[in-house]
């Protein structure tokens with residue numbers, strides 16, 4: 001007797017599970033960024049607060065993108081339980097260093113999905129997940145550039161943190177597409 005539930009989807013159980021774990025990770029990133037927005041707002045870093053509000057929104061979109069994919073290919077997407085969100089930070093630098101670490105962790109996790117897809121010969125999911133690989137280049141780039149601002153501008157110089165907060169709004173990722181034209 002074949003497993004009828006499995007016949008309704010081309011997704012293997014292993015890939016379904018790993019994708020649901022990613023749904024959770026993106027949802028958790030969204031909540032973590034919201035906590036960072038809260039800390040920044042509380043400490044007067046207006047631009048950083050806005051930055052993390054936008055990031056939180058983006059992570060939720062990432063979560064929904066995977067959530068919908070699982071359902072679209074006949075799998076069961078799981079609405080994640082998210083707990084233990086840290087709201088305590090010692091400095092603005094620590095907030096951004098934590099954000100960078102988080103993005104690096106997400107990149108690793110996305111790469112693990114690609115590995116699993118290759119092992120399972122799941123070319124459909126591998127192609128779907130490509131978008132996230134590109135997205136992570138941008139996410140890591142921006143987080144890394146912002147962390148660098150703390151040294152470039154200098155957080156201990158008078159008005160340094162104010163200047164860093166303002167500079168954050170200007171950090172953008174240039175894909176180089178314009179140069180290639």
Ligand SMILES: [Fe+2]
Pocket residue numbers: 026029058059062106
């Ligand atoms: Fe994400």
Ligand SMILES: [Fe+2]
Pocket residue numbers: 029059103106139
């Ligand atoms: Fe991200």
